[in-house]
Amino acid sequence: MLRRKFIVKTAASLPIFMSIPSVMASSTDFDLKTYMEELRELVSIDSKSHYEEGVNRIAKIMADRFKSIGWTVKVRYLKGLGDMVIATNKPNLKSYDVIFSAHYDTVQSVGNAAKYPFRLKGNIAYGAGVADDKSSLNAVWWICKNLPADVNKKLNIAVLLNPGEETGSPEAKTVLMEEGAKAKYALVYEPGRPGNGCVRSRKGAMYLAVHFKGLAAHAGNNPKEGRNAIEAMALAIPKIKAVEDKYPDVTLNADIVKGGTTSNTIAEDAMVGFDFRFFNDKSRDAVLKDVEELCNKGFAPGVTATLKPSNKGSALARTEKTDALIAIVDRAAKELGQTQMKWLDVGGASDGNDLSGAGATVVCGMGVVGGDLHHPEKEWSDMSTVKPRVELGRKILELMAKEKS
Ligand SMILES: [Zn+2]
Known part of the structure; x- marks a missing residue:
């Protein structure tokens, strides 16, 4: 209750827009002033992952908007995260x-x-969460709300709004995989990168823990009867690390070690964890197999090694199909007279990884250009890029509709 009071007071006390540069206000049916009023409301709502009260307030705003234009809206509650909104332009797709x-x-x-x-300084909007991902969330609404009738008729479109992207939660992943499996293409509205950047591939990530089991013994009385798990772990680390050299764009980095009990005991247990990143799922599977084989062979006599992988993710892989989607985006930009996109390969994962893992052809970073993400004070979103990105999204749909007919 206290929190609710706090939010209401906050929203009411926000400053009204001071001035909007006239160059940005000109548009056809896109209205930057209205867009920014909506964005101001979204930014005024705390929606940290797992803070369901705030997350669900935004879910409701978005669900109501899509209902108001006649879309079919499904709200799925994800335990511990809040409501996911799945809106489609036709029923029962x-x-x-x-x-x-x-x-x-x-x-x-x-x-x-x-x-x-x-708050606004020139074209740049600031505010907690403004870039990641509220301005792009709002851009998706503007792309969909006034679609030409023939585009709406020809294309089956879904909007997937995640209440827990930042958590990489298994609940959200399950829905993303289910929905991604139904899609030919997915456009992920994470913030666009400075310099008109979009993302064509993202590394997948997972975690590899290797547990070692030896035999405890007294380090003074009978050390030879012990089997030292820490020594086996020390031998294992460079051997596991070396697996990355066999595959392009794979990284394995030991980031946690644990082991031993007391200073006079041969260590019976040890563990090392590796952060593991990859640009395609074939490399992921090959590395898993190689590390498994190394563990099965063992690293020191009398010490077993067991691999426990977790958070198995997919890469947002660049394939021939990605290049075909990129060609559509580039053509859309060209037809609009926009600067060509700069296509980037990046390390961090997004919902695009799961959608790609489910079989959709994905590009990411399609949203409003922003930066200093996750820094509450510095995070920024460039309002001069809203209209171009909204128009680009619509033009992409027009081209997809043409391609289909
Ligand atoms: Zn994001």
Whole structure:
């Protein structure tokens, strides 16, 4: 209850827009002033991952908007995260030509919406969570809300709004995989990168823990009867690390070690964890097999090694199909007279990884250009890029509709 009061007070006390540069206000049916009023409201709501009260307020705003334009809206509650909104432009769709994906959870602590409210300096908007991902979330709405009738008729479109993107939660992943499997294309509205950047591939990530079991013995009385798990772990680390050299763009980095009990005991247990990243799922599977084989062979006599992989993710892989989607985006930009996109390969994962893992052809970073993500005070979103990115999204749909007919 206290929190609720806090939020209401915060929203009411936010400043009204001071001035909007006239160059940005000109548009056809896109209205930057309305867009920014909506964005201001979204930024005024604390929606840290797992803070269901705030997350669900945004879910409701988005669900109501899509209902208001006649879309079919399904709300799925994800335990511990809040409501996921799945909106489709037609009822009972079994497959999609394209998914638009965005998220409304943030990494910003509850209270940051009041401390770092929406504010404008020239074309740049600031505020906690403004770039990741609220401005792009709102851009998805503007792309979908006034679609030409023939595009709406020809294409099956789904909008997938995640309440827990920042957590990489298994609950959200399950839904993303289910929905991604129905889609030909997915456009992920994470923030665009400075310099008109979009993302064509993202590394997948997972975690590899290797547990070692030896035999405890007294280090003074009978050390030879012991089997030292820490020594086996020390031998294992470079051998496991060397697996990365066999595959392009794979990284394995030991980041946690644990082991031993007391200073006079031969260590019976040890463990090393590796952060594991990869640009395609074939490399992922090959590395898993290699590390498993090394563990089965063992690293020192009398010490067993057991691999326990977790958080198995997919890469957002660049394939020939990705290049075909990129060609559509580039053509859309060209037809609009926009600067060509700069296509980037990046290390961090997004919902695009799961959608790609499910079989959709994905590009990411399609949203409003922003930066200093996750920094409550510095995080910024460039309002001069909203209209171009909204128009680009619509033009992409027009081209996809043409391609289909
Ligand atoms: Zn994000």
